[in-house]
Amino acid sequence: MPATLDRQLVVAISSRALFDFEEENELFEAGDDRAYMALQQQRLDVPAKPGVAFSLVHKLLGFNVGAAAPRVEVVVLSRNDPISGMRVFRSAQHFGLKIERGVFTRGTSPWRYLRPLKAQLFLSANEADVRSALGAGVAAARVLPSGARASDAHPHELRIAFDGDAVLFSDEAEQVYQASGLDAFQAHEIERAGLPLPAGPFKPVLEALHRLQRDKEDAMSVRTALVTARSAPAHERALRTLMNWQIEVDEAMFLGGLAKGEFLREFEPDFFFDDQIGHVESARAHVPAGHVASGVKNV
CATH class of the missing domain: 3.40.50.1000 (HAD superfamily/HAD-like)
Known part of the structure; x- marks a missing residue:
């Protein structure tokens, strides 16, 4: 019987919303795809710093701790290439984020995968992807990567x-x-x-x-x-x-x-x-x- 995400809050998030990839993204935005991939590969063993939506994801996954069945599923849905996706997963593991699923589309819009994921929320730094998701009926927001980080005053x-x-x-x-x-x-x-x-x-x-x-x-x-x-x-x-x-x-x-x-x-x-x-x-x-x-x- 195949796995299912039914009865879970499914949150899809881009790698830039979850982690601070702004330095690497400068190469990506410049259109130098190969240089971006090479830099991410060089940094595979260097955990990325938490991004703007990191605290949100960390706390959402906290609802699965001790639960009989998972309540929340977080999926990375990213324009990154699969090699860069390795660094995303390694960074998540470094911080104890139990993220197991990801879709990496190497520069093309990933929003179309929201429907098979049955995602209820999509967070991305890409405005076009956010607008496409909203047009498809999925709650979505453009994360501004240079914004403030969440307070650590309410850990639970x-x-x-x-x-x-x-x-x-x-x-x-x-x-x-x-x-x-x-x-x-x-x-x-x-x-x-x-x-x-x-x-x-x-x-x-x-x-x-x-x-x-x-x-x-x-x-x-x-x-x-x-x-x-x-x-x-x-x-x-x-x-x-x-x-x-x-x-x-x-x-x-x-x-x-x-x-x-x-x-x-x-x-x-x-x-x-x-x-x-x-x-x-x-x-x-x-x-x-x-x-x-x-x-x-x-x-």
């Missing part, structure tokens, strides 16, 4: 923060705001306060985290936050939507347009997801952050 707690519109929720309300301004947006949301928002691309990820929190009773836990530019009275529809989904978040920040970075610095997430690049830039100075290229702001 996975902390993730989400924006609302175009991330957890659809961009229905954001479209109103962009077309008609703040007053029209507020009126639209007050009128529809009791009507749940349609789901955004990251609703399945929040659901999967909710299941991990509910079903897993050991040293690892989950803490989630909604960090949104919404303010009262538009906050109510967002909260009622989560209530309708029967999903709880631990913290909610309705910031009314304030910069999100300093608030996220205090929450200390392992990762933050937002659809607006300005918010991601504000966040990345303090915490790991990824750009979700969905919704009207990213057309």
